[in-house]
Amino acid sequence: MNSDHHVILRVVSKALIPVIALFGFYVQFHGDFGPGGGFQAGVIMAVAIILYSLIFGIAAAMRAITPGFVRGLAALGFLLFAGVGVWALIQGGDYLDYDALLGEEPGGHHGQHLGIMLVELGVLFAVSGSLVSIFYAFAGRVSEIRDEDW
Amino acid sequence: MLEFILERGNYWAIIGLMMIGLYIAFAATNLIKRLVGLGLFQTSIILFYISLSRIDGGTAPILYGADLESGHGDSEGVEAVAEAGHGVADAAHSGAGELVNIYSNPLPHVLMLTAIVVGVATLAVGLAIVVRIREAYGTVESDEVQEMDLSVALAEAVDEVGETQAASGAGAI
Amino acid sequence: MTGFEGMDLAVAMLNITLLAILFITAIAIARLRSLFAIVMLSGLYSLVSATWFVALDAVDVAFTEASVGAGFSTALYLGAMVLTSRSAKIEQGASKIIPLLVVIATGAVLIYATIDLPSFGDAMSAANTGVGIDYVSRTPSEIAVPNIVTAVLASYRGFDTLGETGVVFTAGLAVVLLLGFGERSLSSSLRRGRRSSADQSRQGGDDE
The missing domain is CATH 1.10.287.3510 (Helix Hairpins)
Structure with a gap:
């Protein structure tokens, strides 16, 4: 691979990838007030990692964010979502009834806000973990067609 | 029209x-x-x-503008009503339908x-x-995949026929 | 409807322009045979439809469509294309006529069904008077979150979203089971690639 060929791409993406990841977190935590939320933020985080692996090579990306970590993240996100429901059950409410989480008086909104934040965090983990492991599974295979045939 | x-x-x-x-x-x-x-x-x-x-x-x-403000005002009203011992559902319904702006579904x-x-x-x-x-x-290409499946199935069928004929031929002898 | 004037006219022109771009893109996808062009045009289709979602007041959906349709799924198509083929066979003869007839018949039936549909932007339609508007009016007092879509997604329909998250997780698991865990398949394919390139260089040496 000729590294001089891609020097502009490398420099620009090195500057862009942290901004993309930061924007993902903004979308995640500003989702209550504007457009956005766990699904969008999860995709944006996954795309930041995919951009890194497209430019610096899949092996470098796997060293930075290991496939095992990504798979664990996906499972953790789903468990976090389901766990919030179990927490509400333990507190004596219905499954995923956030009003019961903190045992507040009726009309209090802290339980709702906490529940929404935890659930969106679970969605973020599950979506970004699943999408990155899907990309790793595709990119991990080397094609039978050689580059010269393009 | x-x-x-x-x-x-x-x-x-x-x-x-x-x-x-x-x-x-x-x-x-x-x-x-x-x-x-x-x-x-x-x-x-x-x-x-x-x-x-x-x-x-x-x-x-x-939600924006007046709805956001009235939302918080309503929530205080809900708390006051709940403390007074009324049903929360009634309080929520009294707060419903008072939005100033129109929103999409x-x-x-x-x-x-x-x-x-x-x-x-x-x-x-x-x-x-x-x-x-x-x-x-x-x-x-799905048609090529189908052709390959068909030719493999035909070849296997021919093989089976051949085997049974050979077996029956051996039995006759 | 009170005539297309001012704002309405601008919205109508925007709708017509975006729909025209969508139509041209879709027909181009149907006629092309280079898979690379098809994949890139499907990304364009997603981006233009995301613009239209903004015009229809669905900002959250537009956000998702732009990041998923134009970003992730294009990368996914390219990844799969590298592993399979790069041009499609052009369909001809009966395989072109029969689908066309079926599609025209289906479209005619669907357009006949739209006569009963509520008009575009009708606030009194069945879809817009039921539980959806109920969520809008109850969110300020019950959830106190400005973004109603987040409130419905995470709280009112949390169980629904739990199922969707489960589907995404299961799909990731299914892909991993079909194509192998990333690191293991990478190392084995790299080993295979190195061996074949070594063979090639040896052959090249023989040729010289």
């Missing part, structure tokens, strides 16, 4: 797009092109749902938002199966 057409022109355009997607998914023999056609079909269905949820004069379903937005993410996840499964088909057959 013109009004009738203008009110439904959106739906007809979306149905046109949907049918192009269906045609690609139907006619294409290449499996990846077929999946692209299905993606077009899916996007058109999402467009249809979103255009049903639009309300004339409405905005995006994010948020429910189709929620359903379609999750449908997009689930759609890309299932698309990934489809593409993974296509990759495995390419590795097993050496092609992703």
